[in-house]
Amino acid sequence: MTEPLRLSRRMSELGLCSRREADEWIARGWVRVDGKVVSELGSKVLPTQRITVERQAAAEQSKRVTILINKPVGYVSGQAEDGYTPAIALIKPENRWADDPAPEQFHPTQLRSLVPCGRLDIDSVGLLVLSQDGRIAKHLIGETTSVDKEYLVRVQYTKPGKLPDSDLKKLNHGLWMDGKPLLPAKVRWQNEDQLSFTLREGKKRQIRRMCDMVGLKVVGLKRVRIGKVKLGNLPEGQWRYLGADEVF
Structure with missing residues (x-):
């Protein structure tokens, strides 16, 4: 048997709106399940049921900035x-x-x-x-999320010489954080003191912590792209x- 889900959660899963928006729309009578209006918050649906929203909901969403x-x-x-x-x-x-x-x-x-x-x-x-x-x-x-984010990171190496290629490879893949392996990243030199990082995850202070693990001190960090x-x-x-x- 497939378990019923909260209607608001199912609407979010389908990409119709956020859960908060779903609750708002349900309360306004803008949501139909298998053609019938459902206006009670906390209502549950089966994944097989068809969910539609009234045109007012789409119109309101299009005004959002x-x-x-x-x-x-x-x-x-x-x-x-x-x-x-x-x-x-x-x-x-x-x-x-x-x-x-x-x-x-x-x-x-x-x-x-x-x-x-x-x-x-x-x-x-x-x-x-x-x-x-x-x-x-x-x-x-x-x-x-499959949306990647690109950062330009100015760094100083805190050890003698230059950052070894093996440590640059570790920044790309091989480091662990908070007990889990990090997803592969794309890290490459832009010039002698600046790296480009492209990530698909965003743990708290992730880039600064990654750099610290290989002896790099971050002196400036700028996000230049999110997806396209x-x-x-x-x-x-x-x-x-x-x-x-x-x-x-």
Whole structure:
């Protein structure tokens, strides 16, 4: 027998929306199971049952914005902590990139339910994504994400000589963290003191910890790409909307 699942969880699994959005839509009577409206939170469904959503839900989802910030040092990506300012505080009209081609007009309601899709350490800079669309958050930070992220990392070798090729290979594959092997990464020299890291996972302070394991000290870290979306010429401390033609 196949076990029934919570309707909101099943909707998230199908990529229709986030669980939070699903609960909202169910409460509004916008969700049908096998053609019948289901409006009770906590309802369960079988994986074989057909789930559809009313057009209002799709219309509301299409109005949700996704914003890209070039985060400076000193801002946290999520909730305010230890007196540090969250990156969302940068999203105001005067910080919008003058060359943003998106037609959207900024409105304070766009800050509602705008959540960071992944973290960027307080002492790191570069591309940070915040979205009102639960599907994008799930796509970028879900456990099964296939979206890679690229970082430029300025380093100093703390031992005599140069980093051995064997240690560069370890950075690509072979290191363990928190009791588990890390997924393969792509790590290569950009110039004599800068590495490019491309990762598919994002453990806390992962790159700094990886570098530490092979005797490298990180002196600067910048995220330049998430999937197909690049930081490009977006100035530090400024933001723009994700374009309608851009996909991660």
